[in-house]
Amino acid sequence: xxxxxxxxxxxxxxxxxxxxxxxxxxxxxxxxxxxxxxxxxxxxxxxxxxxxxxxxxxxxxxxxxxxxxxxxxxxxxxxxxxxxxxxxxxxxxxxxxxxxxxxxxxxxxxxxxxxxxxxxxxxxxxxxxxxxxxxxxxxxxxxxxxxxxxxxxxxxxxxxxxxxxxxxxxxxxxxxxxxxxxxxxxxxxxxxxxxxxxxxxxxxxx
Amino acid sequence: xxxxxxxxxxxxxxxxxxxxxxxxxxxxxxxxxxxxxxxxxxxxxxxxxxxxxxxxxxxxxxxxxxxxxxxxxxxxxxxxxxxxxxxxxxxxxxxxxxxxxxxxxxxxxxxxxxxxxxxxxxxxxxxxxxxxxxxxxxxxxxxxxxxxxxxxxxxxxxxxxxxxxxxxxxxxxxxxxxxxxxxxxxxxxxxxxxxxxxxxxxxxxx
DNA sequence: TGATGATGTATTCATTGTCAACATTGTTTA
DNA sequence: TAAACAATGTTGACAATGAATACATCATCA
Numbered sequence: 001x002x003x004x005x006x007x008x009x010x011x012x013x014x015x016x017x018x019x020x021x022x023x024x025x026x027x028x029x030x031x032x033x034x035x036x037x038x039x040x041x042x043x044x045x046x047x048x049x050x051x052x053x054x055x056x057x058x059x060x061x062x063x064x065x066x067x068x069x070x071x072x073x074x075x076x077x078x079x080x081x082x083x084x085x086x087x088x089x090x091x092x093x094x095x096x097x098x099x100x101x102x103x104x105x106x107x108x109x110x111x112x113x114x115x116x117x118x119x120x121x122x123x124x125x126x127x128x129x130x131x132x133x134x135x136x137x138x139x140x141x142x143x144x145x146x147x148x149x150x151x152x153x154x155x156x157x158x159x160x161x162x163x164x165x166x167x168x169x170x171x172x173x174x175x176x177x178x179x180x181x182x183x184x185x186x187x188x189x190x191x192x193x194x195x196x197x198x199x200x201x202x203x204x205x206x
Numbered sequence: 207x208x209x210x211x212x213x214x215x216x217x218x219x220x221x222x223x224x225x226x227x228x229x230x231x232x233x234x235x236x237x238x239x240x241x242x243x244x245x246x247x248x249x250x251x252x253x254x255x256x257x258x259x260x261x262x263x264x265x266x267x268x269x270x271x272x273x274x275x276x277x278x279x280x281x282x283x284x285x286x287x288x289x290x291x292x293x294x295x296x297x298x299x300x301x302x303x304x305x306x307x308x309x310x311x312x313x314x315x316x317x318x319x320x321x322x323x324x325x326x327x328x329x330x331x332x333x334x335x336x337x338x339x340x341x342x343x344x345x346x347x348x349x350x351x352x353x354x355x356x357x358x359x360x361x362x363x364x365x366x367x368x369x370x371x372x373x374x375x376x377x378x379x380x381x382x383x384x385x386x387x388x389x390x391x392x393x394x395x396x397x398x399x400x401x402x403x404x405x406x407x408x409x410x411x412x
Numbered sequence: 413t414g415a416t417g418a419t420g421t422a423t424t425c426a427t428t429g430t431c432a433a434c435a436t437t438g439t440t441t442a
Numbered sequence: 443t444a445a446a447c448a449a450t451g452t453t454g455a456c457a458a459t460g461a462a463t464a465c466a467t468c469a470t471c472a
Contacts, residue, residue, distance in 0.1 A: 008437085011451080037428065046452045048430080053450090057429065088410070114320045115381045134385065144409075151411050157390030158409060161375075161401045164384075165367070168374025175321045178370075179340065184363030195367045202408020203347075203364060204294070205357050214468090217420080243459065252421045254461080259419090263460065 015053040015063075017043050022064045023108065030107045031061065061111070062123040068112045069129035072101050076136055087144030091196055094136060095166050099192040102170040109174065113167070137163050162199065169195045221259040221269075223249050228270045229314065236313045237267060267317070268329040274318045275335035278307050282342055293350030297402055300342060301372050305398040308376035315380065319373070343369050368405065375401045 011017065021039050036057055037047040054060040076097050083093035102109045112130070120127055137159035144150030150158070172178045173188050185194035217223065227245050242263055243253040260266040282303050289299035308315045318336070326333050343365035350356030356364070378384045379394050391400035 014450080035428070036430090047428090048453085049451050051430075110320055113377070113381060113383070114316055120382070130383065131385070141409075149411055150409055151407075154387055154390040156385060157387045157400065158404065160378075160384055160387070160390070160397075161371070161404045162409070164374030164378055164401060165371045165405070166374070167378055168370030168372070169367075171319070171377065172370055172373055175319060176326070177319070177336065178366055179337070179362060181360055181363045181366070184360040184366070191366075194363065195370060198364065198367045199371070199405055200408060200410040202406060202410070203350075203356055203368070204406040204408070205355055206412070220419080241459075242461090253459090254422080254463095255420050257461075 018050055019063050019067055026107050031111055062126045065112050066126040066129045068108045073132045075101055087149050090140045092193055095192045095196045096189045098166045099170050099188050102174050103188050106174040165199050224256055225269050225273055228266055232313050237317055268332045271318050272332040272335045274314045279338045281307055293355050294406055296346045298399055301398045301402045302395045304372045305376050305394050308380050309394050312380040371405050
């Protein structure tokens, strides 16, 4: 009995536990709701214990954001593996995964990309993680170019356009800034598919 | 002499003054740097005076964001007036204006669209202002369709795609999330023009 | 003129990030 | 193995800040 009673003085894995608890707290109201003391309470340590692992609140937030980018990259990688060997379909796979992640983790996404609460440049590993996803875009574009289904040009620049579209659609969706379409696409993932399709075929008439 | 000395007890236009001061403060570090007491000091009133005009910090932020949307809409309207009567050029005018505004007011833009610090839904006038810009997109798309240079389809849905792209490019740019392109477009406004061009002509090869 | 509501002030309180001093424990080393 | 040390956690304190309450000033209008 009492095997839970007298907690050891040292937590054991406080750093990770704090990040996890922070992620949960984020999802319930964003960075504004992210309270260092509350996290500490939740995890069962004193209010200043976190300072042994993070210089300040920013540092914890940076770690949380980094975890977010890692998870996003994981999901996209997994989605790509299951997608058929067709460039457009691979783009769609990335796109809908991106959207799904945003819808599932709106607060996290806002944090990750807002640049409002943390200064990304001062956290190198976060900075790198934040760029990881982009490589998949380039990869798919290059594949498309090799197969002749995507126009010529700097693959990285084209990937940048793609990335921007995905990001814009996803963000505006979770911000309730996308108007509802009566006869247009319905639901986030359809909206995303539609958008990618439009970028692929072009708005201009030939 | 002393014509500035004994300030009148009542400020006269405190509400607007607070918004202006708030905008300035925002531009120096975002909402995190937006300190109610500091604003009050800056404006020369007591630290609880703002509460006569704003229920709380959120309410002031909402007013600031609203002002931001109004300014953005103004700029875009002005840009449209000067643009030639060509749909693609009008799109480009909107796009580069959007980008310029974002580059000029990164913190404000982040605030306006983050949804992190304020709950837009509870401020109707802000909510409306946030949707004003969108109408210009629809307008231009419809014009393009009439002239036959833009493909058929729900103009509002197409405008949504356009809006998403502009937003994505602008936001990722100010967040330093757009990789630099060696032989691609150079500089924010060129990057924006390039992106719109790509959306117009399509990434797919015909 | 004097009643009333709007606007501003002074004071106070709770929350929260941060820091300094101290406690506990695991690890290394003499 | 014992002492020293580094890592980790706790307690208590402080300042900044958002917010609430009670009071002061002033313009307007019946």
